[in-house]
Amino acid sequence: ENGGEEAGEKSENVLCGFKTSHVLGASDREKTIFIHGKLADQEAVVILEKTPIREDTLTELFSGSTLKLEMRNDIYSTYRLQAPPFLNEIKTTVVCPATEKHVKKYKHQESFLVEETDEDYRSITLPYIEMQRFSLQWIHNILEKKAEAERIVYEDPDPDVGFILLPDFKWDQKQVDDLYLIAIVHQRDIRSLRDLTSEHLPLLKNIFQKGQEAILERYNLPASKLRVYLHYQPSYYHLHVHFTKLDYEAPGCRVERAHLLADVIQNLQSDPKYYKSRTLYFPLRADDGLLSKFKEAGKL
Amino acid sequence: ENGGEEAGEKSENVLCGFKTSHVLGASDREKTIFIHGKLADQEAVVILEKTPIREDTLTELFSGSTLKLEMRNDIYSTYRLQAPPFLNEIKTTVVCPATEKHVKKYKHQESFLVEETDEDYRSITLPYIEMQRFSLQWIHNILEKKAEAERIVYEDPDPDVGFILLPDFKWDQKQVDDLYLIAIVHQRDIRSLRDLTSEHLPLLKNIFQKGQEAILERYNLPASKLRVYLHYQPSYYHLHVHFTKLDYEAPGCRVERAHLLADVIQNLQSDPKYYKSRTLYFPLRADDGLLSKFKEAGKL
Numbered sequence: 338e339n340g341g342e343e344a345g346e347k348s349e350n351v352l353c354g355f356k357t358s359h360v361l362g363a364s365d366r367e368k369t370i371f372i373h374g375k376l377a378d379q380e381a382v383v384i385l386e387k388t389p390i391r392e393d394t395l396t397e398l399f400s401g402s403t404l405k406l407e408m409r410n411d412i413y414s415t416y417r418l419q420a421p422p423f424l425n426e427i428k429t430t431v432v433c434p435a436t437e438k439h440v441k442k443y444k445h446q447e448s449f450l451v452e453e454t455d456e457d458y459r460s461i462t463l464p465y466i467e468m469q470r471f472s473l474q475w476i477h478n479i480l481e482k483k484a485e486a487e488r489i490v491y492e493d494p495d496p497d498v499g500f501i502l503l504p505d506f507k508w509d510q511k512q513v514d515d516l517y518l519i520a521i522v523h524q525r526d527i528r529s530l531r532d533l534t535s536e537h538l539p540l541l542k543n544i545f546q547k548g549q550e551a552i553l554e555r556y557n558l559p560a561s562k563l564r565v566y567l568h569y570q571p572s573y574y575h576l577h578v579h580f581t582k583l584d585y586e587a588p589g590c591r592v593e594r595a596h597l598l599a600d601v602i603q604n605l606q607s608d609p610k611y612y613k614s615r616t617l618y619f620p621l622r623a624d625d626g627l628l629s630k631f632k633e634a635g636k637l
Numbered sequence: 638e639n640g641g642e643e644a645g646e647k648s649e650n651v652l653c654g655f656k657t658s659h660v661l662g663a664s665d666r667e668k669t670i671f672i673h674g675k676l677a678d679q680e681a682v683v684i685l686e687k688t689p690i691r692e693d694t695l696t697e698l699f700s701g702s703t704l705k706l707e708m709r710n711d712i713y714s715t716y717r718l719q720a721p722p723f724l725n726e727i728k729t730t731v732v733c734p735a736t737e738k739h740v741k742k743y744k745h746q747e748s749f750l751v752e753e754t755d756e757d758y759r760s761i762t763l764p765y766i767e768m769q770r771f772s773l774q775w776i777h778n779i780l781e782k783k784a785e786a787e788r789i790v791y792e793d794p795d796p797d798v799g800f801i802l803l804p805d806f807k808w809d810q811k812q813v814d815d816l817y818l819i820a821i822v823h824q825r826d827i828r829s830l831r832d833l834t835s836e837h838l839p840l841l842k843n844i845f846q847k848g849q850e851a852i853l854e855r856y857n858l859p860a861s862k863l864r865v866y867l868h869y870q871p872s873y874y875h876l877h878v879h880f881t882k883l884d885y886e887a888p889g890c891r892v893e894r895a896h897l898l899a900d901v902i903q904n905l906q907s908d909p910k911y912y913k914s915r916t917l918y919f920p921l922r923a924d925d926g927l928l929s930k931f932k933e934a935g936k937l
Contacts, residue, residue: 349704350699350700350702350703350704351704352699352702352704352718353699353700355699357695357696360692363689363690363692364689365689366666366667367666367667367668368667368668368687368688368689368690369690370690370692370695372695385690385698385718387668387687387688387690387725388668388687388717389663389664389665389666389668389670390663390668390669390670390685390687390727392660392663392670395657395670395672396657399650399652399653399655400650400653402650402652402722402727403650403722404649404650404651404652404729412732412733412734412735413730413731413732414730414731414733415728415729415730415731416728416729416730416731417688417726417727417728417729418652418685418726418727418728418729419722419723419725419726419727420722420725420727421722422702422703422719422720422721422722422725423719425687425719425720425722425725425727426717426718426719427690427702427717427718427719427720427725428715428716428717428718429704429715429716429717429718430713430714430715430716431713431714431715431716432712432713433712433714434712435712447862447884448883448884449861449862449883450860450861450862450863450864450883451861452899474711475710475711475712475713478710478711479710484710484711485708485710488708506713506715509717512665514663514665515665515666560750561749561750561751561937562747562749562750563750564750564891564892564893566892583748583749583750583893583920584747584748585665585666586664586666586886586891587666590891590892590893591864591886591890591891591892591895592864592866592890592891592892592895592896592897593864593883593890593897595891595892596892597892597893597918599752599916599918600918603915603916607908608907615903616899616903618897618899618900620883637861
């Protein structure tokens with residue numbers, strides 16, 4: 338692969354016609370930006386993220402780049418380095434047509450910690466999920482091999498304990514340092530952590546064991562280098578498990594949202610209804626419809 | 638020392654002659670890399686960091702770049718975007734000649750997830766803690782007002798359920814955005830989460846309630862804006878609780894190390910020996926003495 342400029346090599350540049358409406362959010366630390374705009378008269382969200390710097394390209398990067406001196410002081414000097422484009426790509430995600438929900442999802446908002454009792458779940462959260470949820474068509478496409486079939490890292494096709502393991506959209510798969518895979522279960526009626534009981538232990542143990550084995554085989558990373566967890570609330574209500582590299586500070590791995598799968602298994606082993614009966618805590622962004630429901634109920 | 642190919646436009650490309658010895662560390666999330674090597678026979682450290690994406694360059698970026706399609710599924714598609722080099726620079730810092738200290742400073746230690754059963758705690762961790770006996774003098778100084786007395790935000794002097802709340806060293810107190818306080822208990826015989834039983838519920842509930850009240854009063858932040866948690870393993874073995882702002886990605890708030898105080902209280906309410914009997918998971922850095930003990934015991 339190279340960064341040739343001949344038209345033959347390019348995809349059509351769909352972003353040429355992108356009209357920015359406004360920046361939804363950005364992280365200078367992570368070198369990401371979330372943009373809302375229009376693509377051929379359709380609402381679109383475009384996400385740009387600079388790619389990690391790869392060790393195996395350093396020699397080529399140093400020899401093939403242009404350096405502009407900015408500052409020199411004693412033993413310290415700083416430069417702006419201009420690299421050949423193919424060595425310095427920007428990961429670009431386009432959601433088009435994007436719904437109001439997608440726009441909200443990427444809009445930076447402050448968060449509030451919500452306390453959800455089992456009763457709150459039944460009277461506030463569950464009715465909200467049932468009414469509001471995102472289409473799960475893209476999950477069904479994956480499970481039915483209608484999309485992303487070539488991205489599958491591992492599959493256990495069993496309808497009860499089986500799952501498909503594949504890279505998360507956020508991971509460009511160029512290096513294992515920010516490894517991020519998702520295990521999506523074949524069962525279609527488990528919404529989230531809240532639905533889990535001891536009946537699901539065979540499923541959860543199967544995902545834990547076979548997911549780790551598949552990652553060891555494909556990426557040579559042992560279990561001690563992995564963080565395996567569920568989100569609550571999840572971003573979509575079809576049960577899935579996150580596998581990220583332990584050293585990678587993945588988004589959504591903070592204690593207020595993530596639940597280690599090993600802990601989930603252990604909790605269900607000692608109390609079959611642990612997640613049905615517990616008060617659970619999770620962050621919700623200011624613009625989340627579910628937060629409004631908790632506020633309306635006088636819970637915040 | 639001019640490694641440039643068209644010497645006219647460029648600064649001298651000093652990095653052309655850089656010989657990489659090894660990568661000291663890298664953050665895929667922050668798009669940084671720290672490299673140790675040689676520059677004209679002198680020790681050098683080179684730090685590369687991709688630059689944040691600037692809103693004011695977006696139009697030019699979209700029109701002037703090449704897009705390579707990676708994946709398309711339903712309304713989602715991902716691309717690799719190859720941008721003009723001047724719109725996508727890499728901040729480069731060179732330390733040369735670099736000393737041993739510079740090299741150490743940038744060296745990253747990888748972490749390993751350790752699985753600690755209750756038996757492992759008694760046979761491996763506890764003897765290690767007892768042997769190491771890190772001095773807790775600085776904690777005792779705080780509790781006895783021999784040091785940092787002027788920094789105290791709140792104190793409940795009760796010997797059983799009391800504690801002192803004060804800002805963590807990492808927080809400069811200039812803004813609440815990265816609020817970080819520590820509650821240090823007056824009881825001196827509770828080493829960590831592992832020692833907690835239902836007997837400690839009055840202490841834990843007292844810290845939770847009065848800590849939140851004190852923060853509301855002093856900083857005007859309600860409980861829903863706070864992340865209140867313990868570390869396991871902690872960095873010192875005198876029980877303490879962390880209070881950080883929910884939106885602040887504090888170091889040590891990831892799921893593999895942090896335990897929400899609300900969860901700890903709930904777990905002890907339903908099982909008085911929860912933390913005495915559980916398998917606990919935590920990360921240890923490669924150079925941690927405790928990790929060697931787990932390795933020697935064949936546990937990793």
